[in-house]
């Protein structure tokens with residue numbers, strides 16, 4: 156395919172996303188309840204970057220998010236009546252902040268902050284996903300991002316047996332660093348682009364990127380680009396549109412976004428669009444989904460594709476939203 | 490869902506949950522509910538019955554993992570079941586516990602045979618090895634690989650070799666090997682040049698098999714980092730020579746060039762010979778032609794002479 160012919164089919168993607176919300180009677184809709192709030196965040200953010208946030212019913216979304224909030228423990232669940240989890244909690248907050256609707260949804264944010272803080276095992280530098288104790292760099296990112304979005308980052312300055320929570324977090328991330336400069340999901344785990352994003356972005360939020368070896372890690376990240384222009388998550392693995400987010404965001408925060416071939420990646424992302432039903436898939440020919448639609452659009456946004464709003468590589472939210480909150484960190488977009 | 494809302498915690502509700510999870514193993518709320526039911530049952534039944542139930546959980550999740558090997562929630566539940574089961578064994582049952590753990594190692598091996606890069610399986614393997622050595626004592630480090638015994642490190646070294654020999658492209662196994670050897674050599678108070686050379690031989694074999702496989706070059710990079718200062722100049726010169734030979738056979742090989750560039754610069758740090766930097770720039774210039782996608786990286790890396 157020639158690079159000049161493929162174009163972003165923005166109207167189709169908006170239509171695709173809006174139709175997802177109308178599929179309430181299908182089986183697959185019910186089978187994805189465990190991801191519903193994340194799904195709405197992916198949808199809202201895609202629409203916002205495409206300049207069409209008005210395409211979803213704002214008050215219906217706010218009401219739904221409100222119904223996912225558990226006022227007794229302070230967390231959000233993926234769907235009303237499901238259990239709370241840190242992944243859905245970050246999504247809930249991201250949606251409400253993008254819609255500037257935290258107050259309208261009548262969420263007591265101090266309870267959300269407490270929910271997050273109690274997910275850290277005492278004396279540890281990581282957060283768990285829920286009370287069952289699974290640990291993963293993703294969850295620590297979720298915790299730090301949520302606290303930052305709610306203006307409660309100073310809670311990490313609290314000292315516990317001699318060191319602050321923030322210092323414990325930095326020390327935990329330091330233990331997760333591998334010889335290739337990257338991060339896995341836990342201490343000892345293999346470097347993975349998705350986990351690299353969570354670590355780099357979390358460290359950016361708490362201003363501790365100094366523990367990262369920038370050139371070493373950026374070298375590894377730029378090697379994720381394969382022959383057809385797409386990016387993979389680990390050495391010798393297949394390319395996938397979502398890595399356009401995980402890899403590019405980290406490169407952007409490390410100011411090395413220009414280390415990959417921008418034009419080839421743009422045409423790879425565009426080739427994964429579904430020309431008939433809209434949406435973007437993990438790779439050309441596959442069925443599209445809202446997750447890959449967001450990460451494809453966000454990738455294009457960082458690469459300076461025309462007529463897409465800028466995405467913030469640290470928070471994966473519109474730049475204008477993060478600027479409104481005064482949380483903008485240093486990064487380079489193309 | 491109705492059962493959960495009414496806080497029903499009976500054995501019958503467990504069966505309903507089992508059926509539901511077979512259809513939708515991503516339903517994390519049901520996994521949570523399942524654990525709540527089980528924990529409640531454990532207070533009513535004896536140790537033997539508890540162990541039996543937990544063994545069933547291991548069997549149940551194994552079946553699901555064969556079908557859905559990348560679902561976090563299944564792995565998460567399996568970890569819980571294993572940890573809970575391990576805690577039920579008394580000191581007299583140490584053999585039973587060991588049998589269970591070794592059985593788990595075999596289970597992970599079988600899943601890694603289906604997908605040797607599955608990071609969930611590798612993560613579970615590391616958790617398992619950690620659990621096998623976990624000590625309640627707060628002062629001992631209980632993270633992988635520091636917690637492993639010398640014997641286990643040797644075994645795991647052998648396992649990673651097995652994976653690598655099956656497929657040189659399995660970077661997950663090379664990665665695991667970096668962790669295992671680092672710890673083994675730390676226990677031994679350092680690494681001998683013979684041990685290092687054994688690794689260099691292994692990696693050389695892999696390089697010649699497929700010079701375009703970056704897993705191998707990444708491991709080589711790690712290996713060079715392990716060489717002590719008093720040997721580094723000799724080793725770098727030897728390795729540069731050997732990579733050069735391969736480069737002559739494979740003049741299009743990006744990874745040969747990339748490594749020649751990198752190691753010439755590294756050698757310069759130790760010898761200060763300016764000729765090496767001139768060569769470094771030459772290799773980078775060649776890389777711009779061979780690997781234009783990363784042109785800007787090479788341009789940024791050029792040094793002023």
Ligand SMILES: [Zn+2]
Pocket residue numbers: 395396397398437447
């Ligand atoms: Zn993907």
